[in-house]
Amino acid sequence: MxxxxxxxxxxxxxxxxxxxxxxxxxxxxxxxxxxxxxxxxxxxxxxxxxxxxxxxxxxxxxxxxxxxxxxxxxxxxxxxxxxxxxxxxxxxxxxxxxxxxxxxxxxxxxxxxxxxxxxxxxxxxxxxxxxxxxxxxxxxxxxxxxxxxxxxxxxxxxxxxxxxxxxxxxxxxxxxxxxxxxxxxxxxxxxxxxxxxxxxxxxxxxxxxxxxxxxxxxxxxxxxxxxxxxxxxxxxxxxxxxxVLVQHGTRSCQYKQHKCLVWLDEHEPNSVVFVSFGTTTTFSDDQIKEIAIGLEKSEVKFVWVLRDADKGNVFAKDHQSRKIELPKGFEERVKGKGIVLRDWAPQLEILAHSSVGGFMSHCGWNSCMESISMGVPIAAWPMHSDQPRNTVLVTKILKVGLVVKEWTRRHEVVTRGVVQAAVEKLMVSKEGEEMRHRAMDLSAALKxxxxxxxxxxxxxxxxxxxxxxxx
CATH class of the missing domain: 3.40.50.2000 (Glycogen Phosphorylase B;)
Incomplete structure (x- = not known):
């Protein structure tokens, strides 16, 4: 109409x-x-x-x-x-x-x-x-x-x-x-x-x-x-x-293809986990270290968006901005298996890429909708606001995800072992495959x-x- x-x-x-x-x-x-x-x-x-x-x-x-x-x-x-x-x-x-x-x-x-x-x-x-x-x-x-x-x-x-x-x-x-x-x-x-x-x-x-x-x-x-x-x-x-339909590689020539999409082209379908916690999440140095080691130990390929939360004015110049440190030698060791992005990333295009088979997320509603739209199951790690309850919807009701961190344990650091187990369950287990099928069915219904x-x-x-x- x-x-x-x-x-x-x-x-x-x-x-x-x-x-x-x-x-x-x-x-x-x-x-x-x-x-x-x-x-x-x-x-x-x-x-x-x-x-x-x-x-x-x-x-x-x-x-x-x-x-x-x-x-x-x-x-x-x-x-x-x-x-x-x-x-x-x-x-x-x-x-x-x-x-x-x-x-x-x-x-x-x-x-x-x-x-x-x-x-x-x-x-x-x-x-x-x-x-x-x-x-x-x-x-x-x-x-x-x-x-x-x-x-x-x-x-x-x-x-x-x-x-x-x-x-x-x-x-x-x-x-x-x-x-x-x-x-x-x-x-x-x-x-x-x-x-x-x-x-x-x-x-x-x-x-x-x-x-x-x-x-x-x-x-x-x-x-x-x-x-x-x-x-x-x-x-x-x-x-x-x-x-809900994102055509890979058809973005206007005015906009250069993001490096992570080029990197994803080199990998098999559903083989990469996308790790991103939205624009309002900031982790401690200890938590970042545990995520890094957990991803490395899982041996699952990954794209990790590692950046601090937005400030009120995202354009404000800050000469004292935090430099987020990764474990020594981490990026060299995971070369070819993982890519770390420290700035804005095209989330929807990443989730739409055939190589991406899972999403470790804070479960903000935008991210949930984008992930479901693209048929990608979620490893839910809620931080605040509506996210703990979105986690229940995604994991218990829609059954297109698993919980990384229960809200009752919100003040604890998630250990490398928990990160590793969540990634492996999502990406290389029968249970994860079943979640992926349900996510793809929901995506088809949405389309x-x-x-x-x-x-x-x-x-x-x-x-x-x-x-x-x-x-």
């Missing part, structure tokens, strides 16, 4: 952290493909970050969507951008809190943008990250504006969060609850306070959007639609937002859902029909 009505303007407001920026930029592309004008509004720093790191950046710079996706680069007051603390016992990225707090200053410029767009549109549709409710609150003063909260986490994790906060208003299958970890140490106290402030504005929204798909989380989406939770407001599962008459496309068409309605 396509809409030629430019009287509808969509304003997308992401939360200033990589996983959130990325998801909503891909959603912009999906909406723009229906010939609807989209405005992506965040700070100057985070606009640049989102564009730089998006899968296939060329498509956002030089294609038919170029005139229909408008980027707003807003200024905020200076905020501190301290380095992450590798020795912190709680792995939540508290060093990003100044960046999060600074985003509250976007309320006034956001209000001006909404008023200006409202004056020339039949309807302004605001899609905001659930953590940006405060910033968009002034849409309520515009008679032709409506807002939808975007949730960047799994339906399973969100359901449990809301259900527990509401005092468990209805029964949920006890078998789903027996492995669910507590939220202890998932967030900092400052961030919990920040979440509460944002959720106070949710009552003004007209519905919710999820980055998930019914073929993965149908039962949990059904529970989220129950009246006690939804208040009869509409909801749409529009994920996955990442492309089918994205096809023209698939359920994900039907959900997107339903959302587009709703926001372009005549009444």
């Amino acid at each position: 396509s809409c030629n009505n430019h009287e509808i303007i969509v304003v997308v407001v992401p939360f200033p952290a990589q996983g959130h920026l990325n998801q909503l930029l891909h959603l912009c592309k999906l909406i723009a493909s229906h010939n609807i004008q989209v405005h992506y509004v965040t700070t100057m720093t985070h606009t640049h970050q989102a564009k730089l790191r998006v899968h296939d950046p060329f498509s956002f710079i030089n294609n038919n969507n170029n005139n229909i996706i408008h980027f707003h680069e807003l200024s905020t007051p200076f905020f501190k951008s301290p380095p992450p603390n590798p020795d912190s016992s709680i792995k939540f990225p508290s060093h990003l809190q100044p960046s999060f707090e600074s985003s509250s200053h976007l309320r006034k410029p956001m209000s001006r943008i909404l008023r200006a767009l409202s004056s020339k549109a039949r309807r302004v549709v605001v899609i905001h990250d659930s953590l940006m409710g405060y910033v968009v609150q002034d849409f309520v003063h515009l008679s032709n504006a409506e807002a939808y909260a975007f949730h960047s986490v799994s339906a399973f994790t969100l359901l449990l969060f809301i259900w527990e906060n509401m005092g468990r208003p209805f029964d949920i299958d006890a078998s789903l609850l027996k492995d669910v970890p507590s939220l202890e140490d998932c967030f900092s106290p400052e961030f919990e306070k920040y979440i509460k402030l944002q959720y106070d504005y949710m009552k003004f929204n007209s519905g919710k959007i999820y980055n998930t798909c019914r073929v993965i989380e149908g039962p949990f989406l059904d529970l989220l639609s129950k009246e006690q939770i939804s208040n009869n407001k509409k909801q749409w599962a529009l994920g996955p937002f990442n492309p 089918k859902s994205v096809a023209e008459s698939g359920i994900k496309n039907m959900e997107l068409d339903s959302f587009i029909s709703h926001i372009t309605r005549q009444i």
